[in-house]
Amino acid sequence: MMHEPATHPLLSPPAKLVVSGVSKTFHTNRTTVHALDNVSLTVGEGEFVCLVGPSGCGKSTLLDIVAGLTKADSGTVMADDQPVQGPGRHRLVMFQESALFPWLTVLGNVLFGLKLKPELSPSERLEIAHEHLKLVGLTKFTHSNVHELSGGMKQRVALARSLAPDPRVLLMDEPLAALDALTRDQLYSDIQRIWQTRNKTIVLVTHNVREAVCLGDRVVLLSPHPGRIRAEFAIPLPRPRDINGAELAGYAREITSALKGYITSEDAE
Numbered sequence: 434m435m436h437e438p439a440t441h442p443l444l445s446p447p448a449k450l451v452v453s454g455v456s457k458t459f460h461t462n463r464t465t466v467h468a469l470d471n472v473s474l475t476v477g478e479g480e481f482v483c484l485v486g487p488s489g490c491g492k493s494t495l496l497d498i499v500a501g502l503t504k505a506d507s508g509t510v511m512a513d514d515q516p517v518q519g520p521g522r523h524r525l526v527m528f529q530e531s532a533l534f535p536w537l538t539v540l541g542n543v544l545f546g547l548k549l550k551p552e553l554s555p556s557e558r559l560e561i562a563h564e565h566l567k568l569v570g571l572t573k574f575t576h577s578n579v580h581e582l583s584g585g586m587k588q589r590v591a592l593a594r595s596l597a598p599d600p601r602v603l604l605m606d607e608p609l610a611a612l613d614a615l616t617r618d619q620l621y622s623d624i625q626r627i628w629q630t631r632n633k634t635i636v637l638v639t640h641n642v643r644e645a646v647c648l649g650d651r652v653v654l655l656s657p658h659p660g661r662i663r664a665e666f667a668i669p670l671p672r673p674r675d676i677n678g679a680e681l682a683g684y685a686r687e688i689t690s691a692l693k694g695y696i697t698s699e700d701a702e
């Protein structure tokens with residue numbers, strides 16, 4: 434059960450997420466994979482943190498543990514000063530494949546997300562759903578069927594569906610990886626605009642260093658076998674950021690070369 438955090442008006446807001454000493458090992462019939470080893474990470478209120486690393490370094494596992502979808506073997510995750518013991522409506526995850534309901538319209542999918550807020554009246558839900566479809570630029574497609582939409586539009590619906598219940602933390606697992614480059618570029622702008630207007634705390638997983646630099650206040654680098662946090666980079670560039678910008682490319686180069694230092698050729702994709 435989720436509890437509302439105890440806040441005091443004179444205290445600064447608590448860190449949204451505190452991951453302390455989290456380890457996770459997966460055992461299968463044939464192998465044992467040490468997916469995360471003693472990982473600690475703090476994410477502040479309204480911060481946009483990107484987790485970067487090659488495939489298999491434990492990024493998704495870490496996100497799933499923060500979401501409460503996977504249990505850590507050891508260590509703790511605190512969200513708003515409360516231990517994470519399972520999924521909660523204040524930590525919603527958006528995945529690479531949008532996982533929309535094909536039998537519902539665009540509006541129906543966003544309304545479905547609002548079931549997480551039973552305290553709202555039907556008219557309030559409708560108003561919030563419309564507001565979020567406007568936010569992601571899909572007003573014209575409100576009554577469209579999901580299968581009529583492009584991949585980018587589906588991810589926009591997924592974004593609206595995740596944001597509509599107003600979670601305190603949005604967790605994004607490679608949300609743009611399946612999209613073509615032009616669609617991705619547009620979504621980089623949209624995500625920045627939405628993050629700035631909504632001031633959400635976001636943790637985004639990606640293997641794309643430029644994407645991480647474009648979106649994040651901070652880029653956290655993981656390396657595999659076992660999955661460990663190796664370095665963190667603050668990205669103080671002004672927003673909105675252009676994915677093709679020269680300064681951004683400079684940070685991306687620096688982070689990529691650090692990453693190469695942490696992985697062996699066997700680990701690289």
Ligand code: ADP
Pocket residue numbers: 459460461466467468486487488489490491492493494495660
């Ligand atoms: P990333 O997101 O960085 O690509 P993952 O967190 O998906 O990495 O996986 C980390 C490691 O844990 C990988 O070697 C992967 O094969 C393994 N792993 C992840 N989930 C499972 C699972 N449910 N069962 C067995 N191994 C898993």
